Amino acid sequence: MTPAERLAAFRAHLSRLGLDGFIVPLTDAHMSEYVGADARRLEWLTGFRGSAGTAVVLAHRAAIFTDGRYTLQVREEVDGALFEFVSLPAVEPAQWLHAAAAPGAVIGYDPWLHTRAFLEGARRAAPALAFRPVSENPVDAVWADRPAPSLAPIEVHPLEFAGEDHATKRRRYAEALSRLGADVGVVAALDSVAWLLNIRGADVPRTPVVRAFALVAADASAKLFVDPAKLAPAARAHLGDAVTIHPYAGFAAALGALTGARVLVDPGTCVAAIADRLEAAGATLVAGRDPVIAMKAAKNATEVAGARAAHRRDGLALSRFLAWLDREAPSGGLDELAAEAKLEAFRRESNLLRDLAFDTISAAGPNGAFPHYRATPRTNRPLLPGTLYLVDSGGQYPDGTTDVTRTVAIGPPSPDMRDRFTRVLKGHIALAVARFPRGTRGGQLDVLARQHLWAAGLDYAHGTGHGVGSYLSVHEGPQRIAAARGAPGIDEPLVPGMILSNEPGCYRPGHYGIRIENLVLVVEDPRPDDEEPMLALETLTLAPIDLRLVEPSLLTPAEIAWLDSYHARVRAAHAPHLEGPERAWLEAATRPLAARVRVAA
Secondary structure (H helix, E strand, C coil): CCHHHHHHHHHHHHHHCCCCEEEEECCCCCCCCCCCHHHCHHHHHHCCCCCCCEEEEECCCEEEEECHHHCCHHHHHCCCCCCEEEECCCCCHHHHHHHHCCCCCEEEECCCCCCHHHHHHHHHHCCCCEEEECCCCHHHHHCCCCCCCCCCCCEECCHHHHCCCHHHHHHHHHHHHHHHCCCEEEECCHHHHHHHHCEECCCECCECCCCCEEEEECCCCEEEECCHHHCCHHHHHHHCCCEEEECHHHHHHHHHCCCCCEEEECCCCCCHHHHHHHHHHCCEEEECCCHHHHHHHCCCHHHHHHHHHHHHHHHHHHHHHHHHHHHHHHHCCCEHHHHHHHHHHHHHCCCCCCEECCCCEEEEHHHHHCCCCCCCCCCCCECCCCEEEEEEECEEECCEECCEEEEEEECCCCHHHHHHHHHHHHHHHHHHCCEEECCCEHHHHHHHHHHHHHCCCCCCCCCCEEECCCCCCCCEEEEEECCCCCCCCCCCECCCCCEEEECCEEEECCCEEEECEEEEEEEECCCCCCCCCEEEEEECCCCCCCHHHCCHHHCCHHHHHHHHHHHHHHHHHHHHHCCHHHHHHHHHHCCCHHHHHHHHC
């Protein structure tokens, strides 16, 4: 079916259901950012392949809503003759519906795909409309070739990587229930289920999670709702007698059996259908954040050691790729897809890569201006002299998840490229060297990364830093570094053990994109004269930053010292594992900038 045929079939089915419109989010029943193939309803209907978006379909109008990360991408992937392009958060779906739909229109929604907060906000924003839940998603009714749910087996995440057994984790969860006065808690987020029970899976591409729900009781026992076919004997033995197995499809009925119980429900991760079922059963809802979120955000000593090891391994692969790129790109024979494949090949040589952490952003020239671009045979561009190449990539290793972006000059860069790159670098350094007292929020640090761009009238339309999991989701809350008021996570205090990205950028549509991204670890940073307990950020990522794009005259001596010190760490980590041309390239790529500046002077 063509996009127009899909939209027509969907509208016809809505009419048969007596609905005037329908809201189609990207997420699944677990409020996931990345979803399995069977849950990609938004992509099937619209063609949009980003990780955040919503569509609204009426009988004669339709719109797709995306934020600033996807302003360009959505226009490349979605037919503008079928869907209007609307920017978030300037206009929310319900605000658009209020203006576009006739008073009294009946707007359908799937209660397994929306939180109550979203629906309450929609009703406030469009009070003249009737929002009606459906028992079966109408997209599924017209999606004839919809994939079946994954049957990938559950993998045990061993103690050597987890650092804490799941019995201890469940006891910590039960203690949180006791503090909140709850008898049982709903664990709905897939990465929370995986972390809590020390299991991993392959139900969602690039994110090693299992499609499952869990109910954890105050005695630390748990019920895991998952397809039993996914459980091999080793996984069953790992879970033990305190974790009982139930069919995934039986989760709704289990909620209905919690009559009289006080049930902890996270408004951010539990969909409306969960709260509806519990209230219908006579349970009392205890609203509160899933305790697992904070537990897994602060990595334990084993997870921190694993992250450092994974980043050394990953940085070596990326450094070898950058050396290869420098040798091959000047010939003009490379393109985005070839470079992307070669980088994955270098990562796989370690024999420890389980998967990529996300679809690699391999963006040449103007494609780099799409912050979440993904190369396809249709969009594939060559790497040409005089352009920039941006590669944002990461790996899933059993001991850690990586995420790194490098921007590389293909041939001599222009003064404009050097100026903007150096301003991005200055912001990156400012965040990397920050010291801050306990209790500092991510939102308080964001300006450090933007200040030098703002001084030149520039900015970027995405956050500066997101949390990262431990062999889990590459986007993990609750911590975040961002500027938008009210953005999730920016008011979350940073605590030791949290891992975040440091990724300021600058984008010139039609020309290039620039982003420099390392992952950083929040650490304690006590010094003799401190009057307050202080924290700092330890840079985990180890890969060269392209010195050809650095304009030394824009850097302070302290910034030059940071860059030289960082490159010395990169050189020390990787040089012993390289030989011949690769080692020579690394030595040149990490040469001290301070010496070059002195010679030039």
